[in-house]
Amino acid sequence: MSDDIRTLTAELAADPRSLVFLELGEALRQAGRLEPAAKVVVQGLTRYPDLPEGHDLYARILADQGDLEGAFDEWDMTLRLDSTHPGAHKGLGFLFFKADDLHSALRHLETAATHRPDDKQLAGVIARVRARLQEAQAVDTAAPVDPLVITPASSVVSFPASESKAESASPESVGEPAPNPLEDDGLLLVDAAGLRLLGAMKGAGGSETADRVAAELAGVSKEAGRAVRLLQLGEWQSLALEASGAHFFLVPPTPETMLLAIRDPAVPMARVALGAARALEAARRWLERGS
Amino acid sequence: MSNHQKALEALTAIHGVRGAMIATGDDGIVVAEAVMEDVDGGALAALASSLSHRLEAAAAAAGGGRPGFLHLQATAGALLVCPAGPGLLLVVIAERGVNVGRARLEMARVAEIIT
Numbered sequence: 001m002s003d004d005i006r007t008l009t010a011e012l013a014a015d016p017r018s019l020v021f022l023e024l025g026e027a028l029r030q031a032g033r034l035e036p037a038a039k040v041v042v043q044g045l046t047r048y049p050d051l052p053e054g055h056d057l058y059a060r061i062l063a064d065q066g067d068l069e070g071a072f073d074e075w076d077m078t079l080r081l082d083s084t085h086p087g088a089h090k091g092l093g094f095l096f097f098k099a100d101d102l103h104s105a106l107r108h109l110e111t112a113a114t115h116r117p118d119d120k121q122l123a124g125v126i127a128r129v130r131a132r133l134q135e136a137q138a139v140d141t142a143a144p145v146d147p148l149v150i151t152p153a154s155s156v157v158s159f160p161a162s163e164s165k166a167e168s169a170s171p172e173s174v175g176e177p178a179p180n181p182l183e184d185d186g187l188l189l190v191d192a193a194g195l196r197l198l199g200a201m202k203g204a205g206g207s208e209t210a211d212r213v214a215a216e217l218a219g220v221s222k223e224a225g226r227a228v229r230l231l232q233l234g235e236w237q238s239l240a241l242e243a244s245g246a247h248f249f250l251v252p253p254t255p256e257t258m259l260l261a262i263r264d265p266a267v268p269m270a271r272v273a274l275g276a277a278r279a280l281e282a283a284r285r286w287l288e289r290g291s
Numbered sequence: 292m293s294n295h296q297k298a299l300e301a302l303t304a305i306h307g308v309r310g311a312m313i314a315t316g317d318d319g320i321v322v323a324e325a326v327m328e329d330v331d332g333g334a335l336a337a338l339a340s341s342l343s344h345r346l347e348a349a350a351a352a353a354g355g356g357r358p359g360f361l362h363l364q365a366t367a368g369a370l371l372v373c374p375a376g377p378g379l380l381l382v383v384i385a386e387r388g389v390n391v392g393r394a395r396l397e398m399a400r401v402a403e404i405i406t
Contacts, residue, residue, distance in 0.1 A: 049393075050390060077392065080389070081388075083387065213352045216348045216352050219348075220345045220346055220349055223345050224342060226338060227339070227363060227370055228363070228370070230338060231335065231338075231365075231368070231370065231384055232329075232367070233368040233370070234367035234368070235365060236363060237364045240364075241346050241355075241361050242358075242359040243350045243356045243357060244356035244357040244359065245356030245357075246350070246353065246354075248346070248350060248355060262353060
């Protein structure tokens with residue numbers, strides 16, 4: 001055990017309410033002792049659940065442990081507590097980059113860079129993301145429009161419980177061709193008139209329900225828009241519903257369309273949101289190419 | 292102060308919460324409210340009820356079961372809704388930076404009290 005860690009451990013033992021848990025957690029993380037680092041930070045967060053630095057540190061530990069979904073949840077929480085937190089923006093930028101959601105990655109990384117202009121690693125990643133975006137745009141221009149068909153997982157009402165391809169991106173997958181996020185069970189793209197553009201869904205007994213769901217969603221989009229206008233909340237960005245049998249997450253790829261992601265209720269909503277965010281960019285590209 | 296009002300005060304005490312109310316789920320009528328002056332309570336109740344119904348219909352069409360916590364996120368804030376006993380909805384309007392996790396937990400606690 002290094003002297004620093006020993007000293008910080010003694011300090012924390014003497015005053016368990018001290019914020020020194022942040023320094024100790026970071027020291028343990030940097031020493032590669034991720035399990036004790038996580039334990040220290042989780043204990044600290046039980047005392048200071050609203051401390052953005054605590055959630056950011058825990059996210060970095062989880063990322064080091066390979067738990068990218070957990071890291072995403074913690075950085076998401078950090079931004080809920082401090083929407084300008086550069087560490088959280090940087091972390092989310094890396095995660096979106098790994099998941100090949102380049103637009104979201106660039107948005108977070110550039111936000112982080114405004115607070116950390118001297119971070120060379122960050123500047124390098126931003127340059128790589130911009131280059132990848134230019135490549136993607138060139139490929140999009142050249143590629144023909146492919147009909148994308150989303151098939152249901154089964155003929156009974158059950159929603160995907162496993163991670164989508166986008167959500168399960170690992171650090172090792174960086175550089176490999178990314179899977180098409182629209183080729184995923186539990187996604188439905190609908191237009192403003194309640195008509196299905198992409199996706200399929202079967203109810204109990206195998207009956208096709210996607211068109212009924214699409215029809216109901218048209219009303220949801222209008223209602224959400226009306227609510228945020230009246231409450232002067234700006235533009236609506238997402239709508240999450242935790243139901244007893246499924247988690248629903250809605251995002252508008254364009255003002256005239258809506259993308260629905262459905263997952264088993266065992267999947268945390270933040271992870272459903274991550275998958276939907278990636279599919280959102282793919283849906284926009286698909287709509288642009290299809291028009 | 293009524294029990295409903297006390298329960299709502301616990302929600303408005305959360306940093307970033309602009310208002311909270313209890314409304315009927317069927318027709319969006321205000322039962323109790325603690326909202327800031329710039330928030331039209333009646334309209335908020337009606338919209339929350341309507342949005343809730345729409346989503347309930349979509350969830351039912353998808354076979355997704357009984358609706359629970361609803362979170363409408365917008366660029367400048369959020370609307371949070373959850374069932375609060377038979378025929379009632381608990382509605383919270385919040386600023387963008389609100390700790391949604393904390394608001395959600397407190398809403399679940401208040402909903403239990405109301406029920």
